Amino acid sequence: MTEYGRGPGSQPWHPEDPLYGDRAWDGAQQSSWDSYGGQQQPQEPYYPQQPQHPQHPQQPQEHQQTPYGNWDGSQGGTDQFYGAGVGDPYGQQPPPNPYGQQPDYYGTPDAYPPPRPQRQRTAEPGPDPDTGWDPGPDEGEHAFFADRDEDDDDDEPPTRGGRRSGRSRRGSVKRKSGCACMVVALVLTGGVGTGAYYGYTFYNSHFADAPDYAGQGTGEVHIEIPPESTVSQMGNILKREGVVKSHDAFVAAARNNTKAQTIQAGTYVLRKEMSAAAALTMMLDPASQSGLIIPEGMRASAIYKLIDEKTESPAGTTKKAAKSANLALPEWAGGKVEGFLFPAKYSVGKKTEPKAVLKEMVKRSKAEFKKVESDAKKVGLTPFEVLTVASLIQAEAQDDEDFGKVSRVVYNRLKPDNTATNGKLDFDSTINYALGRSTLDVTVNDTKLKSPYNTYRHPGLPPGPIGNPGHQAIDAALNPTKGDWLYFVTVKPGDTRFSVTLEEHNEHVREFNEEQRKKRENDG
Structure with missing residues (x-):
């Protein structure tokens, strides 16, 4: 496309020519010479052809440069996009330009492409050889926080000399730079604080001593x-x-x-x-240790009192709980608690419920009596009968070697062919249990007591355990020592005499009575 009123010349264009690199409306770059050196024909404009008027004298152009060059990427002035020096196609005379720039013939609302406001800056000497742009003395490398988008404050139109009216641009940049500094400072401060916190936590968890009190409390x-x-x-x-x-x-x-x-x-x-x-x-x-220690052979009545005292409960509280609470007794217990409060050490404090203590004892006994359930048939008894025998052994035996022998006496007397005692055990411990006492002085009158626990009157085993046996007594009940003994008596502590015949036994009984007489004299 050539200028209106300008004939095609034969000389090549120079880059300093205002129309060098001018683009058509379709974005293609125009030149008076085609790519093979041939001369192009003038192209028709998209609007109806009008009679041409004489070309106005071209005004000397003042090359206005922007930091980024022209819209088409050339080094020309701001009006080169529209074709500098083009004639008035409508025959209108442009108004005089007081600033020496070419008028914008397409600056109408319907023109395409729409005009874009241009920043005007007076060219400074010493352009960059590649881009033709020199940032000037105050537009070079800025501080990091002073950089910003140039279009942020371009809402106001430029005035003469390229300056804007209203607020100061430099002051706005300073205010924004100050805000940016504050934001970054806060971010950095927060990062340092977070790092210090995690560092302190890591140190405490890996190197510092754990928090601890001092002293005995x-x-x-x-x-x-x-x-x-x-x-x-x-x-x-x-x-x-x-x-x-x-x-x-x-x-x-x-x-x-x-x-x-x-x-x-x-x-x-x-x-x-x-x-x-x-x-x-x-x-x-x-x-x-605030524990409750239950010794072997202790009766349930005595255990109830210990639990009441240990838990600081009113008297009788544990006895009532034993009757009313579901203690999860084994089926073969027949609902009897005696014998199932296994002797051991239990954890009991002031705030412990008596019912909870009883449940713990029964639970322990069930675990201990698994062997009783599996081995009872070996001795011809039920698990409940074995537990009863164990309670008798626990009450009568004094020394360790006596447990197996006492167990043998029980089994020998329970034999159907026993004509010496006719199946009666004759144990003082059963009478004491019936009377709720514990003594060695059992009289002839005591043997006449009407109670199912009186083994002097009733043959066979008592109705149930007379105490809570421990491991040693249970093992002896399941494994009695071999022997023919039918009688025994503890003459004095550590001296238990076992005999097969009644005559031998009666002699041991006389010695026992003599020891008791001496004891009364010493005590009296």
Whole structure:
């Protein structure tokens, strides 16, 4: 496309020519020479052809440069996009331009492409050889926080000399730069604070000592350690109850003490705010264990009183619970509690419910009596009868070697062919149980007591256990010592005499009576 009123020339165009690199409306670059050196024909404009008027004298153009060059990427002025020096196609005379620029002949609302506001900047000497743009003395490399989009503040039209009216651009940049600095400073401060927090946490968890109290603590607190508790679980319980300051402190103390693994389930009387080491030492001391110890052979009535005292419950509370509560007794118990309160150490504190203690005892007995259930047939008895025999052995035997012999006497007397006693056991312990006492002075009149537990009157075993036997008595009931003994008497502590005949037994009884006479004289 050539200029209106300008004939095609034969000389090549120079890049400094205002129309060099001019693009047509379809975006193709135009030149008066085709790509093979041939001259192109003038192209028709998209609007109807009008009579041409003489070309206005071309005004000298003032090359206006932007930081990014012209819209078409050339180095020309701001009006080159529309074709600098083109004539008035409609025969209109352009108004004089007071600033020496060419008029915009297509600056109408319907023109295409729409005009885009151009930033005007006076060219400075020393253009870049590649782009023709020199940033100038104050447009070079900015500080990082001063950089911003140039179009952010271009809402106001440029005035003469390229300056804007209204607020100061430099002041706006400073205010925005200050905000940016503040935001980044806050972000950096937050990052440093977060890093310091995680660093402190990492140090405490990996290198610093666990929080711990100092000293032996104060007051008194009952701590219940459930069965099969680990050291870590113990630490959590102690921390929750306020005994130690942290779980880790107790675990660390236990790691340094080889006896820590021997701590068993139970109730411990400790103090508030103790050091972890002091708490561990106290738990390893048997005196700190708030346990209820049930000795072998103790009767249920005596156990009820111990539980009431230990739990600080009103008298009779445990006895009522034994009658009304569901203790989960085995079926072969026949609803009887006696004999199923297994002798052992139980964890009992002030806040423990008596019913809970009874349930724990029955649970323990059921676990211990599995052998009774499996081996009872070997001795020709039921599990309940074996438990009854064990209770008799527990009440009558004094020394360890006596348990098996007493058991043999019971089985020998229960034999159908026993004509010496005719199936009667003749045990003083059964009369004492019926009378609710414990003594060696059983008179002839006591043997006439009307009670199913009086084995002097009733042959065979009593209706049930007369106490709560332990391991040794149960084992003796299942494994009696071989022998023919039908009689025995404890002449004095540690001296139990066993005999086969009644005559021998009566001689041992005379010696027993003599020992009792001496004892009364010494006591009187």
